[in-house]
Amino acid sequence: MDQSRTLQAIVQEAHARSRPLAIRGGGSKAFYGRRTPECDRLDLSGHQGITDYEPNELFITLRAGTPLQTLEAQLAEAGQMLPFEPPHFGPAATIGGTLACGLSGPRRPYAGSARDTVLGMRILNGQGEILRFGGQVMKNVAGYDVSRLMVGALGTLGVLLEVSLKVLPRPVCTLSLLQESDPATAIQRMNLWAGQPLPLSATTFDGEHLYIRLSGTEGTLQAARSRIGGDALAEADADAFWASLREQHHVFFQGDAPLWRLALPPATPPLPLAGQTMIEWGGGQRWLRGQRDAVMLQQLAAQYGGHATMFRGGARAAEVFQPLAPTMLAVQQRLKAAFDPRAILNPGRLYATL
Structure with a gap:
């Protein structure tokens, strides 16, 4: 069975039972965000592979569990790179975890952020539905850009299955x-x-x-x-x-x-x-x-x-991000309810109320 379908079945069962899931790729960024109660793990580390790469078109599509090292080595062979120079924080880092955390490296203010690089995504929402947003070229990104909404959400809105990214030539x-x-x-x-x-x-x-x-x-x-x-x-x-x-x-x-x-x-x-x-x-x-x-x-x-x-470091059970204004918190809560109505995906990892 395709691993996406296996992951989908796990999420569907968790949704039916209102059982929370902790999404995990390589675990290199487990330190980031709030520390939440122990719950069943949804392991994406085996969901790997580059599915489409067109160097001349400056995009690459790959499964979210693909290691960053694998991705960057493939790009280097073609003389290309990820514009936002992502940190790894460990050899097991995956592209899905990098995007879920929304982290960018030293090149970010001059070449764009992790969010700016995303062209499209395929995700699993909290009901176990597989959804696709965006595409593989910039002209396909129109209207409300849901794929970029996933960047930095720490998995609280959906499980990243596959991503399409813009790449650039190496200097x-x-x-x-x-x-x-x-x-x-x-x-x-x-x-x-x-x-x-x-x-x-x-x-x-x-x-x-x-x-x-x-x-x-x-x-x-x-x-x-x-x-x-x-x-x-x-x-x-x-x-x-x-x-x-x-x-x-x-x-x-x-x-x-x-x-x-x-x-x-x-x-x-x-x-x-x-x-x-x-x-x-x-x-x-x-x-x-x-x-x-x-x-x-x-x-x-x-x-x-x-x-x-x-x-x-510090007290990770407390809030670690800047508190949201009431109106913005209300927007975030509505988004959470739309994508994950039973709050089973990384509950509380971003904010205690999400």
Whole structure:
């Protein structure tokens, strides 16, 4: 029997019995989101395989349990890549888990997010119905884009079975530059460069040094370097740095203290917070370590038009994402009721009331 049908039968039975299911792929991102009560596991790790790949058309379709390593190796053979440079957080990472968590890497502000990459999906809703949304080319995505709604929903709206993604050619050359800076100057520079025709593909400030990655042709990189300035990093050192940032192996991310992520407008000035801050995405993503007052952080982020998430560690049974406004919570609850009326799919993983 096709594995999609096997998964469908499991969900249909769970729906009939109102029995909750914990959706699981490779388990590499099990740390993310709320910790919910133990329940039966719906294992998607065996639901693998690339079903359609057209390098000339810049799209790929594959089952959600396919390992990220397998996908990226296939794309690399054709000189292509996923635009959003997804973090793995472990060798068993799958494309389904990556999209369900909505996580993107250092290239995100310059090439688009995980959500921007999705062209279409086939999912299982909470009643065990197989639904298809979108297509394999951008022109097929019209009206209310349900497939992208699934990105970042942590499996609470549906089980991802198959996804179609936009891919891009790998850059011909990459150059990483290093500058000494203070936080305010680093934010100012990153925002200034973002408004100029520069081949930026990543920027990060670690508290003392500003790292800039450029991707393109040799000529465009050298022209950009002459405008930006800074010392060039050796290719191996640069690759190791960006990988350590993407996979959170960098020394900043080490330790057991809670890790907080603040998503803010890029031009937001340095926040009045104690401790080191790692700044990514041209100023739009900021990381903090340590025990923090969640309400204070969330209020501070909201003051600047952003939100705060307890990304790792801490009390995972409590809410870890920024509380939703009542009207937005009502919308989310209606969506949950429409896709999963008996709330059996990853109940409470995103918010306690979902």
